[in-house]
Amino acid sequence: MTERVPVRPDLEDTEPYGAPQLSVAVRLATNETPYPPPRAFSERLAARIAELELNRYPDRRATALRSALGARFGLPVNRVWAAKGSNEVLLQLFQAYGGPGRRLLLFRPGYSAHPLIARVASTGVVEMDLDESFRLGADAAREAVTACDPDVVVVASPNNPTGIAVDPDVVRALHDGGRALVVVDEAYVEFAGARASAVALLDELPRLVVCRTFSKAWRLAGLRLGYLLAHAWVIDDLRKVRLPYHLDTLTQAAGLAAIELADEVTAHVAGLCAERERLRSAMAALDGVEVFDSAANFLLFRTAVDDLFDRLLAGGVLVRDFSALPRLERCLRVTVGTPAENDSFVSALEESLT
Numbered sequence: 202m203t204e205r206v207p208v209r210p211d212l213e214d215t216e217p218y219g220a221p222q223l224s225v226a227v228r229l230a231t232n233e234t235p236y237p238p239p240r241a242f243s244e245r246l247a248a249r250i251a252e253l254e255l256n257r258y259p260d261r262r263a264t265a266l267r268s269a270l271g272a273r274f275g276l277p278v279n280r281v282w283a284a285k286g287s288n289e290v291l292l293q294l295f296q297a298y299g300g301p302g303r304r305l306l307l308f309r310p311g312y313s314a315h316p317l318i319a320r321v322a323s324t325g326v327v328e329m330d331l332d333e334s335f336r337l338g339a340d341a342a343r344e345a346v347t348a349c350d351p352d353v354v355v356v357a358s359p360n361n362p363t364g365i366a367v368d369p370d371v372v373r374a375l376h377d378g379g380r381a382l383v384v385v386d387e388a389y390v391e392f393a394g395a396r397a398s399a400v401a402l403l404d405e406l407p408r409l410v411v412c413r414t415f416s417k418a419w420r421l422a423g424l425r426l427g428y429l430l431a432h433a434w435v436i437d438d439l440r441k442v443r444l445p446y447h448l449d450t451l452t453q454a455a456g457l458a459a460i461e462l463a464d465e466v467t468a469h470v471a472g473l474c475a476e477r478e479r480l481r482s483a484m485a486a487l488d489g490v491e492v493f494d495s496a497a498n499f500l501l502f503r504t505a506v507d508d509l510f511d512r513l514l515a516g517g518v519l520v521r522d523f524s525a526l527p528r529l530e531r532c533l534r535v536t537v538g539t540p541a542e543n544d545s546f547v548s549a550l551e552e553s554l555t
């Protein structure tokens with residue numbers, strides 16, 4: 202008797218997504234905001250939950266939530282899509298526009314879940330290396346799409362783990378250099394300043410999609426809510442791949458409450474950006490630490506110490522280890538935490554370097 206069914210051959214050597222979730226004093230590993238959402242949000246959500254008809258299926262079209270999201274950008278509801286985190290938004294995009302025989306272009310180093318989600322959606326992945334500066338220029342972008350001729354291209358801006366934002370000219374080059382759906386993953390854009398977004402290019406570039414999340418600047422990583430802004434035909438196509446009732450009533454209600462209280466929910470962003478710069482200066486002041494520029498809520502850095510991740514962990518600080526990846530040798534990424542957490546990290550770093 203055969204005791205197990207073999208997994209799909211193309212998944213055999215797939216490592217499940219696994220940023221370590223360890224119980225340590227200072228957790229600066231997964232780019233969440235260190236502050237919980239404000240009390241006004243929790244109270245409004247609690248009151249709304251009491252009124253929800255949870256015996257009924259959710260509004261399949263999430264009309265109220267998508268309309269409220271669209272209103273923030275002056276876009277109608279038929280140009281907005283929402284799902285369980287931007288990871289699910291990306292999965293749905295790959296299901297609709299990738300799939301067997303189709304190619305996704307990515308740039309390395311990048312967000313590790315992008316190729317993983319593509320693989321789950323049976324989409325071929327071509328990864329092009331960024332140069333030593335980790336910056337993507339318009340010429341290199343155009344050459345990459347010409348060489349690869351992808352069906353879909355994804356760039357994160359600011360990029361994870363480098364923290365570098367992508368210029369509008371690069372987005373134009375990715376779009377005009379080929380025929381692909383161009384997806385700009387703006388998970389961290391709120392930390393990069395108002396002019397960093399590709400949203401302003403949406404009317405100029407018909408195949409552009411801008412993907413965003415409530416997990417980072419909106420302090421709601423536990424909620425699982427992401428969305429995209431695009432042209433209406435994209436939203437029509439995504440309805441073909443989404444599961445029935447994919448966005449539950451609770452998430453829709455919580456998203457709406459957050460949007461109503463947007464200023465309070467995102468009030469910490471300016472302070473966190475200032476804290477990022479303070480942390481960067483403190484790290485750069487240490488001998489043997491190279492810190493990269495970042496427009497996000499994390500900093501990539503390199504030292505000469507091979508086992509720095511373990512040393513920091515022993516000191517009670519969890520960061521993200523990239524040191525085994527090509528061209529990220531001895532690189533780690535630290536999420537900007539509270540001032541006290543950042544001070545603990547800098548002390549642990551200083552100790553680990555000696």
Ligand SMILES: Cc1ncc(COP(=O)(O)O)c(C=O)c1O
Binds near residue numbers: 285287360422426427
């Ligand atoms: C670039 C990028 N995109 C998307 C995500 C995932 O976001 P979500 O929590 O909305 O699925 C992350 C999370 O770390 C990320 O770094």
